[in-house]
Amino acid sequence: MEDYGVVVTGVSGRMGQMLARQVVAHERLHLCGALERTGHPWVGQDLGLAMGGAALGVMVSDDPLEAFARAHAVIDFTVPAATVAFAELAAQARVVHVIGTTGLSDDDLHKIALAARHSVVVRAGNMSLGVNLLTTVTRQVAAALDADWDIEIVEAHHNQKVDAPSGTALMLGEAAAEGRGVALADVSDRGRDGITGARKRGDIGFHAIRGGDIVGEHEVIFAAAGERIVLKHIASDRTLFARGALKAVLWGQGKGPGEYDMLDVLGLK
Numbered sequence: 672m673e674d675y676g677v678v679v680t681g682v683s684g685r686m687g688q689m690l691a692r693q694v695v696a697h698e699r700l701h702l703c704g705a706l707e708r709t710g711h712p713w714v715g716q717d718l719g720l721a722m723g724g725a726a727l728g729v730m731v732s733d734d735p736l737e738a739f740a741r742a743h744a745v746i747d748f749t750v751p752a753a754t755v756a757f758a759e760l761a762a763q764a765r766v767v768h769v770i771g772t773t774g775l776s777d778d779d780l781h782k783i784a785l786a787a788r789h790s791v792v793v794r795a796g797n798m799s800l801g802v803n804l805l806t807t808v809t810r811q812v813a814a815a816l817d818a819d820w821d822i823e824i825v826e827a828h829h830n831q832k833v834d835a836p837s838g839t840a841l842m843l844g845e846a847a848a849e850g851r852g853v854a855l856a857d858v859s860d861r862g863r864d865g866i867t868g869a870r871k872r873g874d875i876g877f878h879a880i881r882g883g884d885i886v887g888e889h890e891v892i893f894a895a896a897g898e899r900i901v902l903k904h905i906a907s908d909r910t911l912f913a914r915g916a917l918k919a920v921l922w923g924q925g926k927g928p929g930e931y932d933m934l935d936v937l938g939l940k
């Protein structure tokens with residue numbers, strides 16, 4: 672069986688370290704590069720030693736061009752500006768780019784779509800099987816109910832998360848809007864505060880809780896007169912996101928250029 676070289680970006684991060692460990696442990700993948708931002712103290716060090724364990728023989732670098740040239744895939748859970756730059760370089764190197772980064776603007780997404788004309792991009796705000804299944808259920812429930820049912824999405828994450836609503840909440844919101852046959856941008860109502868007036872019929876509300884070490888929790892609430900449906904996903908371990916990303920690396924090998932998501936990878940479309 673073929674073995675694939677993977678570069679992990681943002682390798683000192685919460686997800687980066689998890690991803691690097693899982694790639695190293697995988698039977699069909701090997702870690703061929705580890706990237707951090709220029710000036711990060713880990714750059715120039717052996718990754719294993721930097722993570723507090725045994726040497727891995729992989730040096731942390733800040734040179735994506737050189738790293739991508741040796742790779743089959745890059746797994747990227749970093750920040751939007753870095754992800755856009757990596758998308759352009761991954762397209763030049765024709766490597767599979769698995770993107771978990773959230774908080775991407777419309778302009779970032781446009782640039783990633785341009786890069787995906789030349790390379791395979793798999794992007795999802797959440798790489799877990801459970802959340803991706805939940806998006807399909809949310810779409811179905813929203814399609815079955817009319818706007819007498821108010822849709823509210825509540826998410827909770829750790830106190831270091833920098834973007835809101837979470838990528839997952841936006842995926843769930845998109846699924847609900849699609850089920851309703853409306854554009855999310857037209858009905859999205861984020862984080863109410865003050866004298867907001869009564870809820871507008873048909874809106875989809877978003878609310879973000881930040882605290883402690885919460886890995887990720889999402890609720891989609893359908894509320895009508897006298898009854899409520901609540902769909903909920905709880906992530907208690909980041910390895911589930913990493914497992915999805917590794918699946919995407921293998922799935923993307925040999926695929927034609929284009930932008931894909933985890934529903935493609937998991938066969939849920």
Ligand SMILES: NC(=O)c1ccc[n+]([C@@H]2O[C@H](COP(=O)([O-])OP(=O)(O)OC[C@H]3O[C@@H](n4cnc5c(N)ncnc54)[C@H](O)[C@@H]3O)[C@@H](O)[C@H]2O)c1
Pocket residue numbers: 680681682683684685686687706707708709711748749750753770771772773774795796797798799838912
């Ligand atoms: N899609 C999913 O399933 C999923 C799951 C978890 C987290 N995320 C997302 O992944 C991203 C990272 O999350 P985290 O908790 O690991 O954050 P983190 O802050 O712990 O890690 C981000 C890392 O990226 C590094 N970085 C920044 N700029 C860089 C550059 N130019 N080159 C290389 N590295 C760079 C930072 O130094 C840092 O180590 C966030 O957007 C988060 O929302 C997505």
Ligand SMILES: O=C(O)C1=N[C@H](C(=O)O)CCC1
Pocket residue numbers: 773796797828829832836837838839840886887
């Ligand atoms: O820890 C994070 O940050 C997470 N980000 C993703 C999101 O924005 O939905 C997935 C869950 C964890």
